[in-house]
Amino acid sequence: MLEVQGLHTHYGRAEILADVSFAVGAGEVVALLGRNGAGKSTTLKSIMRLVRPTKGEVTFLGERISRLDPYQICRRGLGYVPEDRRIFTDLTVVENLEVARQAPRAGAPLWTLERLFHLFPNLAERRHRSARAMSGGEQQMLTVARTLMGNPRAILLDEPSEGLAPVIVEQMARAVQELKAEGVTIVLSEQNLHFAAVVADRAIIIEKGRIRYTGTMRAALADETVRATYLMV
Amino acid sequence: MGFYVVQFLTGLASAASLFLVASGLTIIFGVTRVVNFAHGSFYMLGAFIAYSLVKTLPLGPTGFWVGVVLAALAVGVIGVVMEVTILRRIYQAPELFQLVATFGVVMVAKDAALLFWGPEDRLGPRAPGLNKAIELFGSRVPEYDLVVIALGFVVLGLLWLLFNRTRWGAVVRAATQDREMLSALGINQKLLFTAVFFLGSVLAGLGGALQLPRASVSHQMDLSIIATVFVVVVLGGMGSIPGAFLAAVIISELSAFGILIFPKITLVLMFLVMVVVLVARPFGILGKPVPDVGEPVQSDETLTRLPSALGWAGYVAVVALLLAIPMLLSEFYLVLWTQVFIFALFAASLHFIMGGGGMVSFGHAAYFGLGGYGCAMLLVRAGLPMEATLLLAPVVAAAGAALFGYFCVRLSGVYMAMLSLAFAQIVWSVVFQWSDVTGGEDGVNRVWPSPWAKDRVVFYYLTLTLAAVGIFTLWRLLFAPFGYTLRAGRDSPMRAESIGIDIRFHRWLAFIISGAAAGVAGSLLALAKGFVGPTWVDIPRSIDALMMVLIGGVQTLVGPILGALTFVILEDRLSAFDYWRSAFGLIIILICVLMPKGIVGSGRALIGRLGLGGGGER
Numbered sequence: 001m002l003e004v005q006g007l008h009t010h011y012g013r014a015e016i017l018a019d020v021s022f023a024v025g026a027g028e029v030v031a032l033l034g035r036n037g038a039g040k041s042t043t044l045k046s047i048m049r050l051v052r053p054t055k056g057e058v059t060f061l062g063e064r065i066s067r068l069d070p071y072q073i074c075r076r077g078l079g080y081v082p083e084d085r086r087i088f089t090d091l092t093v094v095e096n097l098e099v100a101r102q103a104p105r106a107g108a109p110l111w112t113l114e115r116l117f118h119l120f121p122n123l124a125e126r127r128h129r130s131a132r133a134m135s136g137g138e139q140q141m142l143t144v145a146r147t148l149m150g151n152p153r154a155i156l157l158d159e160p161s162e163g164l165a166p167v168i169v170e171q172m173a174r175a176v177q178e179l180k181a182e183g184v185t186i187v188l189s190e191q192n193l194h195f196a197a198v199v200a201d202r203a204i205i206i207e208k209g210r211i212r213y214t215g216t217m218r219a220a221l222a223d224e225t226v227r228a229t230y231l232m233v
Numbered sequence: 234m235g236f237y238v239v240q241f242l243t244g245l246a247s248a249a250s251l252f253l254v255a256s257g258l259t260i261i262f263g264v265t266r267v268v269n270f271a272h273g274s275f276y277m278l279g280a281f282i283a284y285s286l287v288k289t290l291p292l293g294p295t296g297f298w299v300g301v302v303l304a305a306l307a308v309g310v311i312g313v314v315m316e317v318t319i320l321r322r323i324y325q326a327p328e329l330f331q332l333v334a335t336f337g338v339v340m341v342a343k344d345a346a347l348l349f350w351g352p353e354d355r356l357g358p359r360a361p362g363l364n365k366a367i368e369l370f371g372s373r374v375p376e377y378d379l380v381v382i383a384l385g386f387v388v389l390g391l392l393w394l395l396f397n398r399t400r401w402g403a404v405v406r407a408a409t410q411d412r413e414m415l416s417a418l419g420i421n422q423k424l425l426f427t428a429v430f431f432l433g434s435v436l437a438g439l440g441g442a443l444q445l446p447r448a449s450v451s452h453q454m455d456l457s458i459i460a461t462v463f464v465v466v467v468l469g470g471m472g473s474i475p476g477a478f479l480a481a482v483i484i485s486e487l488s489a490f491g492i493l494i495f496p497k498i499t500l501v502l503m504f505l506v507m508v509v510v511l512v513a514r515p516f517g518i519l520g521k522p523v524p525d526v527g528e529p530v531q532s533d534e535t536l537t538r539l540p541s542a543l544g545w546a547g548y549v550a551v552v553a554l555l556l557a558i559p560m561l562l563s564e565f566y567l568v569l570w571t572q573v574f575i576f577a578l579f580a581a582s583l584h585f586i587m588g589g590g591g592m593v594s595f596g597h598a599a600y601f602g603l604g605g606y607g608c609a610m611l612l613v614r615a616g617l618p619m620e621a622t623l624l625l626a627p628v629v630a631a632a633g634a635a636l637f638g639y640f641c642v643r644l645s646g647v648y649m650a651m652l653s654l655a656f657a658q659i660v661w662s663v664v665f666q667w668s669d670v671t672g673g674e675d676g677v678n679r680v681w682p683s684p685w686a687k688d689r690v691v692f693y694y695l696t697l698t699l700a701a702v703g704i705f706t707l708w709r710l711l712f713a714p715f716g717y718t719l720r721a722g723r724d725s726p727m728r729a730e731s732i733g734i735d736i737r738f739h740r741w742l743a744f745i746i747s748g749a750a751a752g753v754a755g756s757l758l759a760l761a762k763g764f765v766g767p768t769w770v771d772i773p774r775s776i777d778a779l780m781m782v783l784i785g786g787v788q789t790l791v792g793p794i795l796g797a798l799t800f801v802i803l804e805d806r807l808s809a810f811d812y813w814r815s816a817f818g819l820i821i822i823l824i825c826v827l828m829p830k831g832i833v834g835s836g837r838a839l840i841g842r843l844g845l846g847g848g849g850e851r
Contacts, residue, residue, distance in 0.1 A: 088411065
């Protein structure tokens with residue numbers, strides 16, 4: 001479904017990604033693991049073309065998307081949830097969602113406001129309130145719900161559990177599992193190994209901008225050297 | 234009683250028209266972050282186009298309103314053309330480039346109006362059926378004014394509905410906050426920008442067209458309204474439509490009643506109010522902090538290295554070459570080169586705070602003008618010798634910079650730039666209205682150098698010496714600890730403050746030094762021309778300085794100097810032609826589009842691409 005091939009990204013003269021390649025199959029949940037600054041977020045941003053990679057190709061559903069603008073990539077059915085949430089605080093919850101609405105898409109679940117409020121009940125209570133007044137957890141739910149309004153076939157989920165209370169992390173994990181059940185393909189970047197262990201099928205470990213390990217989540221967790229070298233547990 | 238009511242309503246009618254124009258500007262700025270100087274030109278074109286349409290449309294009484302609406306739409310199309318052909322190519326460039334490009338459009342629009350409508354002012358027809366006046370408390374109010382007031386409220390209501398009750402409105406509000414996120418959510422930014430430009434320009438055109446029965450259409454409408462509109466937008470809070478409405482009412486009533494109480498300082502009043510409001514509320518009455526603005530200079534490779542010994546040797550060689558010019562060229566070129574030096578110093582003074590401190594001034598002409606007027610006053614009115622005035626005039630400019638800068642350095646980004654523009658307009662208003670002392674519109678004549686310096690060659694050397702000393706001093710300061718401190722404040726104000734640097738104080742000092750240098754340039758030009766006038770402090774002069782800095786390349790030391798050189802020579806070459814202004818404007822636009830890093834920056838990039846540069850720097 002999503003193939004990344006030889007992605008190189010630089011910030012100024014600093015090399016952030018070096019030759020990052022991986023593929024994600026339809027309906028898979030893949031966790032991009034690694035330490036702070038390893039290049040997880042940059043990988044997702046590079047796929048979305050929010051940062052411009054210096055080299056490399058990205059294919060989505062058989063189409064090369066690495067020359068498109070972010071909005072075109074989104075309209076092909078690839079959603080993006082940023083790590084710093086970036087909700088529109090001047091808008092209400094419903095307005096935040098409406099802004100991201102796209103036409104129904106073949107091969108992807110169709111999301112309505114009601115379905116999203118069912119998935120994230122906290123949002124329903126605040127639908128006409130300003131998004132500014134929400135807690136961090138609620139903002140995180142809103143940012144996921146907002147991306148779903150585009151009826152994506154796959155989403156890039158950047159650190160969905162970061163800075164959240166354990167209860168909310170649990171809710172978020174349940175939401176990810178529901179999305180998976182709906183057939184949405186998910187690539188998520190995580191530092192929280194427990195979260196990843198619960199939701200992901202496969203693990204890709206990235207360090208200093210290079211991919212160090214690819215395998216099933218279970219195998220990664222079982223492998224002592226992997227755990228000790230990259231996952232600090 | 235009746236008189237005051239009428240005065241109030243007249244003010245409100247002006248406010249309605251002002252609001253239309255200002256809301257357009259504020260919408261455009263909110264979404265695209267472009268400070269659109271051409272907005273005033275759109276207002277003027279709206280009035281001119283409406284004038285022609287209303288005259289020629291064979292529709293009888295409805296013709297007036299059809300004409301007004303069509304004119305507004307036509308201006309909308311002009312706005313779209315500007316956005317698509319020019320701005321779209323330079324959104325990636327430093328923000329101020331777009332401003333410079335829109336100023337190029339101002340020049341082109343001015344000539345276009347001259348070409349199509351001739352140089353005379355045009356008196357529009359009255360609105361059919363609304364040419365009477367209504368009796369209110371024993372005084373008479375034109376019916377049309379009441380209609381305009383009503384329209385102002387209607388447009389306010391419609392805009393409110395558009396922005397708060399439609400998805401498109403929500404998208405626009407989201408765009409004022411985070412455009413990049415919006416694009417990742419599937420919104421086509423390009424289309425959104427174009428649509429926003431259309432809407433904003435329509436509003437400007439409508440504001441102009443509606444003025445038709447109220448005032449004659451003139452060629453001065455563009456820049457006379459743009460300053461007021463900036464004040465309204467900044468006062469209300471950039472991006473806030475209700476704020477623009479509120480501020481339009483405040484400003485219009487202020488001038489409606491101000492003229493009764495302080496007839497002498499009406500022009501100053503508006504800007505004083507702006508200063509007071511911005512000091513109390515740095516983001517305007519209803520504004521919020523603007524995200525992503527305030528870093529107008531790309532900081533990654535800006536002025537990181539002191540020129541090498543070889544570089545300094547090169548500069549000395551250039552000066553030596555310039556010393557030889559009088560032996561090589563005719564007197565005409567001496568005068569031209571004298572001006573180049575003066576403007577190079579002026580540009581370098583602005584670059585000092587822009588490149589070094591990340592502070593943008595839209596009103597640097599204030600200090601240039603203070604220097605010029607200071608020189609003229611001291612020489613002609615006080616009878617001091619030239620040598621003394623050359624020492625004292627920069628002090629006058631520095632004093633002005635100290636006063637204005639004290640307030641400016643409290644703000645950042647566009648707000649700071651706008652405040653500096655307001656201060657420059659205050660100086661302009663004082664110079665213009667206080668004619669007993671400043672000569673008003675006529676300026677001050679017979680500002681001649683001392684007999685020993687009257688000779689063109691001597692004056693050439695005098696200017697070269699002062700400009701070179703001034704420029705080298707500014708450069709040296711940029712690479713002294715003072716300059717490092719400034720740049721620390723520019724690149725990371727929070728970190729700089731946390732290690733104990735008083736950024737405000739350093740910025741203020743930089744502002745004063747810059748003002749003094751601009752003052753030297755101003756006094757030199759006064760002596761070179763033997764004259765100072767209010768145009769020295771006017772908006773175009775401030776924009777000139779901005780253009781020189783940006784066209785040359787703000788990231789470099791030599792950029793502003795080359796910018797000044799290009800600028801003076803272009804102006805000299807072109808001014809012989811009838812429509813030189815539009816030619817000049819077009820060249821400015823072309824430079825902006827083709828060389829988004831400025832002449833020096835783009836030249837370096839070209840050399841790099843051709844593989845001529847020695848490769849890896851550092």
